[in-house]
Amino acid sequence: MATATMTTATMAAAPAAETYKLELMSAYGPVFRDVLNTAPRDCDSSEVPTIDLSNVRGSDQERKALAKTIQEAAENTGFFYIKNHGIPKAHIDAAFKQAQAFFSQPTEKKAEVSHKQSKYFNGWSERRETGISPTESRDHREGFSFRYDPKFDPEPKDLDAIPEDVKNCLRCEDFVWDRTAHLPEFKEDMVAYWRDSVVNYYPKNTEAKDTVIDVGLGAHTDLQCFTFLWQDYVGGLQVLNKEGQWIKVPPVPDTFVVNIGDFLMRLSNDRFQSTVHRVFNYAPEDRYSMPFFFGFNFNEKCTVLPSCTSEENPPKYEPISCGEMNRENAGDEPDPSDQERPMQPKQHAAEETVEDNPSHKRRRRVFSCESCQRLKCKCDYDFNLQSCRRCQILRITCSRRETVEMGDLMTSDINNNSIQDRLSKTENALREITTQLEALTKQIEQSSCKRAHIQSSSTDSLYPHDAETFGDGLEQVLDPADHAVRSAPVVVLRDLDRRYTGGHRRPRTLADVDLVESQLIHENMARELIQLFFHHRSDRLIVSEPNNLTSSDILRDASPFLHSVCCLHAIIYREDLFGTATHRKIYEHNRISLGKVLLSVPLTLEDIQGVFLMSENVMAGHGDNGKEYIDSWMLTGYCITQAMLSISFSEIVKNIRQDITTPEDQRAIRLWSTICLDHLYFYGASMQDGMLLAEILLCTTLLQKLGTQAPLDPEGHCIEFAAWKDKWNHLLSMPTASMLRIGYFSACLILLIRSLEDLGENLQSTTLLSNSSPTVSNEFSTSTEQGATQDSIRVKLRSKASKYAQSIIETFLNMPSSLRDSIASNRCLCLGYSALILTHYDETQSSISDEHKLNLITRFEEWLNNAPGTTWAIMFGRLAKQKLMSRVHSNSFNQRGGQSVFSRTDARKAFPNRDQMGFSSQRIALKTTERVRNGRQIPIAAAIGEPILTPTDAASVWSTPAPLSYEFQPDFVFPNMEDFFSGGFLDFGGLE
Numbered sequence: 008m009a010t011a012t013m014t015t016a017t018m019a020a021a022p023a024a025e026t027y028k029l030e031l032m033s034a035y036g037p038v039f040r041d042v043l044n045t046a047p048r049d050c051d052s053s054e055v056p057t058i059d060l061s062n063v064r065g066s067d068q069e070r071k072a073l074a075k076t077i078q079e080a081a082e083n084t085g086f087f088y089i090k091n092h093g094i095p096k097a098h099i100d101a102a103f104k105q106a107q108a109f110f111s112q113p114t115e116k117k118a119e120v121s122h123k124q125s126k127y128f129n130g131w132s133e134r135r136e137t138g139i140s141p142t143e144s145r146d147h148r149e150g151f152s153f154r155y156d157p158k159f160d161p162e163p164k165d166l167d168a169i170p171e172d173v174k175n176c177l178r179c180e181d182f183v184w185d186r187t188a189h190l191p192e193f194k195e196d197m198v199a200y201w202r203d204s205v206v207n208y209y210p211k212n213t214e215a216k217d218t219v220i221d222v223g224l225g226a227h228t229d230l231q232c233f234t235f236l237w238q239d240y241v242g243g244l245q246v247l248n249k250e251g252q253w254i255k256v257p258p259v260p261d262t263f264v265v266n267i268g269d270f271l272m273r274l275s276n277d278r279f280q281s282t283v284h285r286v287f288n289y290a291p292e293d294r295y296s297m298p299f300f301f302g303f304n305f306n307e308k309c310t311v312l313p314s315c316t317s318e319e320n321p322p323k324y325e326p327i328s329c330g331e332m333n334r335e336n337a338g339d340e341p342d343p344s345d346q347e348r349p350m351q352p353k354q355h356a357a358e359e360t361v362e363d364n365p366s367h368k369r370r371r372r373v374f375s376c377e378s379c380q381r382l383k384c385k386c387d388y389d390f391n392l393q394s395c396r397r398c399q400i401l402r403i404t405c406s407r408r409e410t411v412e413m414g415d416l417m418t419s420d421i422n423n424n425s426i427q428d429r430l431s432k433t434e435n436a437l438r439e440i441t442t443q444l445e446a447l448t449k450q451i452e453q454s455s456c457k458r459a460h461i462q463s464s465s466t467d468s469l470y471p472h473d474a475e476t477f478g479d480g481l482e483q484v485l486d487p488a489d490h491a492v493r494s495a496p497v498v499v500l501r502d503l504d505r506r507y508t509g510g511h512r513r514p515r516t517l518a519d520v521d522l523v524e525s526q527l528i529h530e531n532m533a534r535e536l537i538q539l540f541f542h543h544r545s546d547r548l549i550v551s552e553p554n555n556l557t558s559s560d561i562l563r564d565a566s567p568f569l570h571s572v573c574c575l576h577a578i579i580y581r582e583d584l585f586g587t588a589t590h591r592k593i594y595e596h597n598r599i600s601l602g603k604v605l606l607s608v609p610l611t612l613e614d615i616q617g618v619f620l621m622s623e624n625v626m627a628g629h630g631d632n633g634k635e636y637i638d639s640w641m642l643t644g645y646c647i648t649q650a651m652l653s654i655s656f657s658e659i660v661k662n663i664r665q666d667i668t669t670p671e672d673q674r675a676i677r678l679w680s681t682i683c684l685d686h687l688y689f690y691g692a693s694m695q696d697g698m699l700l701a702e703i704l705l706c707t708t709l710l711q712k713l714g715t716q717a718p719l720d721p722e723g724h725c726i727e728f729a730a731w732k733d734k735w736n737h738l739l740s741m742p743t744a745s746m747l748r749i750g751y752f753s754a755c756l757i758l759l760i761r762s763l764e765d766l767g768e769n770l771q772s773t774t775l776l777s778n779s780s781p782t783v784s785n786e787f788s789t790s791t792e793q794g795a796t797q798d799s800i801r802v803k804l805r806s807k808a809s810k811y812a813q814s815i816i817e818t819f820l821n822m823p824s825s826l827r828d829s830i831a832s833n834r835c836l837c838l839g840y841s842a843l844i845l846t847h848y849d850e851t852q853s854s855i856s857d858e859h860k861l862n863l864i865t866r867f868e869e870w871l872n873n874a875p876g877t878t879w880a881i882m883f884g885r886l887a888k889q890k891l892m893s894r895v896h897s898n899s900f901n902q903r904g905g906q907s908v909f910s911r912t913d914a915r916k917a918f919p920n921r922d923q924m925g926f927s928s929q930r931i932a933l934k935t936t937e938r939v940r941n942g943r944q945i946p947i948a949a950a951i952g953e954p955i956l957t958p959t960d961a962a963s964v965w966s967t968p969a970p971l972s973y974e975f976q977p978d979f980v981f982p983n984m985e986d987f988f989s990g991g992f993l994d995f996g997g998l999e
């Protein structure tokens with residue numbers, strides 16, 4: 008312990024790594040920036056000033072003063088706001104509305120105008136499709152682009168008079184408007200706003216990943232001269248200042264943000280700053296922005312502006328066009344000049360060596376760094392500095408290549424030359440690798456202390472989920488071994504893992520390509536297969552719809568691997584595909600992906616789900632035993648290990664305690680319980696494990712059935728439940744399976760109640776909890792044939808529901824008392840609810856005698872009175888009893904000609920152990936409290952109980968029944984029984 012404390016102290020004193028390396032794609036190739044780890048702060052007006060453009064049409068002097076202000080801002084941060092810009096607010100508002108209308112369409116609709124149909128990157132781009140910054144996540148953004156079209160110019164153009172070379176540079180495409188024609192006024196409002204624009208949509212994002220910086224649009228510089236940006240009120244734009252600090256450029260009403268682009272920086276001989284910026288939309292709201300990129304035609308060659316050069320500061324660059332400049336960086340396909348921001352680099356084609364082509368003549372060596380060669384700049388490579396001045400200024404790696412030019416040397420030197428050439432390439436490659444390794448090591452080191460930094464400024468945290476449950480600085484020390492002093496092994500392991508992988512996953516090419524992309528199946532087929540998966544196989548993961556599987560909207564995007572595995576599972580249900588060559592190919596694809604995924608730690612929940620599904624023999628047909636897959640046990644075991652690393656259990660437990668579990672938490676726990684239980688299955692699980700598994704599967708079936716239209720047939724049967732019962736009958740029939748039986752009866756009861764409600768029966772809180780004596784109309788609406796059929800169905804369902812409610816209570820009362828007392832609170836509420844149902848229907852409707860009911864209910868209530876933590880159920884139990892007694896009373900009253908003749912004997916029959924009934928004459932006061940469950944507020948009614956019976960004279964009370972003693976507030980909402988039921992087995996967010 009002493010050592011640990013010492014280490015902590017030493018560590019705390021050691022200077023923390025302050026920066027991380029940010030890699031950027033630029034026209035000059037990859038550029039690295041050192042970025043401070045501190046949380047982004049607000050910009051101040053000296054960094055991003057607001058410039059009033061009112062004087063743009065003022066006197067010469069005023070205009071000069073304005074130009075100077077702009078120049079200063081362009082030379083400083085390269086970012087500024089403009090106000091009084093003259094763009095009508097109505098145009099902006101209309102375009103904004105259209106942007107919202109466009110992006111709120113279903114994906115399929117947006118896909119109709121996908122940029123994939125475009126030659127020039129016009130149209131819609133999906134979320135995560137682009138990943139502009141190699142250091143950060145893929146972009147959590149959708150975009151819609153269109154280009155200037157002379158047809159829509161506010162000053163009408165003679166289209167025929169446009170010169171051919173200018174026409175060739177136009178990038179407008181009609182399909183963007185044709186395929187949005189269904190949106191009223193869309194084109195008109197958009198072109199009225201800008202005539203050449205991108206609209207960015209950053210969907211709300213409250214689930215930032217903790218391993219990468221999850222960005223809306225990654226760090227980049229804009230490529231052209233300057234950008235006008237309108238942003239809505241949400242905020243998220245950040246700019247990297249000269250100190251390497253991210254500063255926030257928040258929305259300011261009625262302004263645009265202007266920033267300088269790479270091309271203007273070059274034309275100004277680096278005087279104006281093209282500054283790195285990004286969008287970080289970690290916000291509970293969607294964000295929209297509409298930039299306009301101003302630049303020359305992409306073919307227009309421009310020189311450095313003479314006014315920006317002098318004798319001491321000669322032009323650094325050769326004339327170049329914007330198109331050429333960017334093509335130099337990114338290769339030729341697709342034409343990068345059609346993008347507004349840099350593209351991710353393409354692998355340069357392997358360079359041709361002299362050996363590859365021995366016909367090449369001996370070459371003359373010239374010294375010029377690779378970047379200057381590419382950009383046709385003069386290179387003043389300094390051998391001592393091992394860099395040229397331009398690369399130094401740009402802070403990019405200056406790799407020198409001994410370029411050889413045709414002509415000079417003797418052919419006999421070819422071999423020597425090629426060796427020399429290769430040697431120099433190898434050297435360069437090594438240097439590059441060393442730089443990257445250094446950067447990576449630093450980044451990994453920083454990632455472990457990043458948390459500490461970022462946590463201290465929690466509001467701006469880039470890693471909100473990184474906020475560990477650790478209470479003090481002891482857990483934030485750099486040496487993970489120190490964690491061992493206080494942390495569970497898994498915490499140490501997780502930390503080590505983060506530290507050594509830095510959250511980076513191994514590349515797993517195939518696993519990240521889904522079946523559609525790899526052209527194994529068509530998109531529509533994939534959609535059908537996913538539907539089939541959810542119809543037939545989702546019980547494997549206890550999920551009922553795709554977004555139970557992932558937090559992202561699109562499973563294919565979130566996890567191509569899991570998507571492929573789900574498709575593979577569904578093929579069993581497609582006779583036309585099962586056993587075909589396509590099936591085998593898909594299987595092969597998944598098998599290889601599985602291998603890649605297994606090697607790429609840390610795994611996401613989706614990965615683990617995929618691996619888990621692969622533990623089944625998915626090549627087996629319906630009837631075959633999918634479980635006998637050779638690696639199943641190993642795979643489920645691996646899933647368990649990985650889940651332990653990926654799931655923050657303590658965080659989830661904390662959330663459960665506070666009743667604030669997130670869908671992500673629930674997903675994690677569902678997955679965890681499923682894989683553990685499945686693993687036990689192979690291991691030889693106990694009966695109790697089996698019962699728990701059976702019940703979880705039952706619950707899944709129930710949830711699925713509740714989502715369907717007619718969950719039961721007219722006889723009140725459910726095929727799926729019958730199948731479940733068949734499968735688990737060996738457990739159900741065991742004497743120790745009372746809870747499982749109660750679960751089964753409850754599930755059946757829930758479906759019956761749902762069916763009755765569908766037939767118009769009111770079984771809502773208001774009815775079940777009302778103080779009036781429960782009578783259900785027996786007057787059927789037999790006037791129509793359909794009405795008569797419905798009535799007869801209702802009769803059957805009522806009687807069945809009563810039977811199930813009876814079975815639930817009976818089974819419970821027959822359990823050993825120790826087991827009864829340990830019942831989960833949620834399940835206890837199921838019992839209370841069953842009691843209400845049992846008493847709701849009279850003898851004729853339920854085919855159960857009131858006497859028997861009273862007996863059961865009384866015993867149940869007696870237990871409730873003595874059992875701990877059953878507050879709610881006490882109320883329901885008592886209410887049930889009162890209602891029943893009041894009906895028994897009025898029945899007897901009516902039967903004996905208005906005379907109450909329910910005798911002591913009757914009472915004794917109903918209460919054979921009346922002395923042990925435990926009725927108390929005390930008033931019961933239940934506290935009013937509020938709990939939140941599943942996001943709903945459930946007021947627990949204040950209930951004051953009057954004594955119902957006194958042990959001394961039960962019979963006198965029969966003749967004059969006491970008024971019902973529980974009064975529920977009118978807005979009291981009875982939670983669904985399925986909430987109780989499904990919450991019961993995991994005891995999630997249990998109500999006390």
Ligand SMILES: O=C(O)CCC(=O)C(=O)O
Pocket residue numbers: 205207224229236238243244284285286295296297298348
């Ligand atoms: O959405 C924003 O605020 C910035 C967008 C941007 O930088 C771009 O589109 O290049």
Ligand SMILES: [Fe+2]
Pocket residue numbers: 227228229234284348
């Ligand atoms: Fe930008």
